[in-house]
Amino acid sequence: MAKLFHEYKNPSLAVDLVIFGYHDNTLSVLLLNRKEEPFKDCWTLPGGFLQMEETFLGTCYRILKTKTGMDDVFLEQLYSFDNPGRDPRGRVIAVGYYALINPARFNIIAGSMANDVKWFDVHKLPKLGFDHHDIFQLALQRLKSKILYDPVGFELLDELFTITELHELYECILETTIDRRNFRRKILDAEYVINTGTKREGLQNRHPELYKFNKKLKKNSFQINVNVS
């Protein structure tokens, strides 16, 4: 008969989250200042251990809720990290997930967490504990390639947005310039977005039209081309 597996020693299983937010033309990551050893007072990705009866997504949402107060966000599995030395406490396997959220939906920017949860510009990250810099790098790379063929950008914006805002998001994430007029044509031709007929008011100049994401968009119908470095 089958043995009782849990009498064996098994590595611990952690879930670590790379939470991306976009605000003020800046792509940011949410980091947590650890209060305990190891890496006390270091910035790290929010994470937690998988409970015996939990799914990965269950752990993700538990972390999101308790450590950042967020729920209902885009989540996708990234990769699993197995470097035997990645946690000084012992063997811990980490399953990385990344999240895309619109910070405006939550009050984290001026949040109650005060000093221990903070957004960092992805270009100005502090030194991270564990192997979290590797996890972050992979997540950023994944986001950059994913946004080229999948409409994940909308997760980072308000429900209604202008083409210019979408354009700026793409330039910000891809760290390149994309011709404004060609971008517009591509987005519209692909029926990526739907014109709501309303306009954004209160701006300096001509009022741009507001669009929303086309949820009926058929898969694989979109491809942004960018000069890869």
Added chain:
Amino acid sequence: MAKLFHEYKNPSLAVDLVIFGYHDNTLSVLLLNRKEEPFKDCWTLPGGFLQMEETFLGTCYRILKTKTGMDDVFLEQLYSFDNPGRDPRGRVIAVGYYALINPARFNIIAGSMANDVKWFDVHKLPKLGFDHHDIFQLALQRLKSKILYDPVGFELLDELFTITELHELYECILETTIDRRNFRRKILDAEYVINTGTKREGLQNRHPELYKFNKKLKKNSFQINVNVS
């Protein structure tokens, strides 16, 4: 001080392998006939438990060596599977990897394993134990999308091959037809392959030129376009 993690109960960690092979214009997967419960006498993906001091790749190679006699193959992490009910013995997390191998390099087709290790046409799979059908499906999907922009196809062929052979491989994996002449032009323009100057002898008709993979190929310089269904 930090607690001893391994005194907690942790899920077991298994590694499951989707091993692809290509032969006779057929894409196949290597399956194992289980000799033990659960799923005794069922076909399953080769797999094994992660040892405490092992990396995922270490486990992969141990499985490959002991269960199939192979080594030195292309391996890539696929996804991690956490369905709590996926293993009737208890909570087992599976990290899926997929491998691309050239069956001609190993003697598995007429191998010593006799009945318990066998290649199956990906279109004629038996019912699989655990959630291995899901793992296989995801691996197949990954291979299909990967081959469009990454030269993984070469892992499945001999070191020297003809354009026609490469063309047939693409049609087989993508399950579509690709114009022979356009495919050739694309492959050659992208400097995907290098002409060795030699020809394959002993064939019926005109002797085709033999090529090898261009290892200096710059990333992202290649994109096959296919009518997605």
Added chain:
DNA sequence: CCCGTTTGCGTCATTTTAACGTGAAGTAAA
């Protein structure tokens, strides 16, 4: 030496892309 087949190279109409022009809509200052 002809036959049927595969291979390798071309052609060409159409589509897609990249680069850039321009006038309308809006605000602020003159």
Added chain:
DNA sequence: TTTACTTCACGTTAAAATGACGCAAACGGG
């Protein structure tokens, strides 16, 4: 009210990529 300046929305055009074929040389077999 007029002028200046900015953003927005829509065009234009040349170059490049794509898709759908044509065709002749190279081969083995009858």
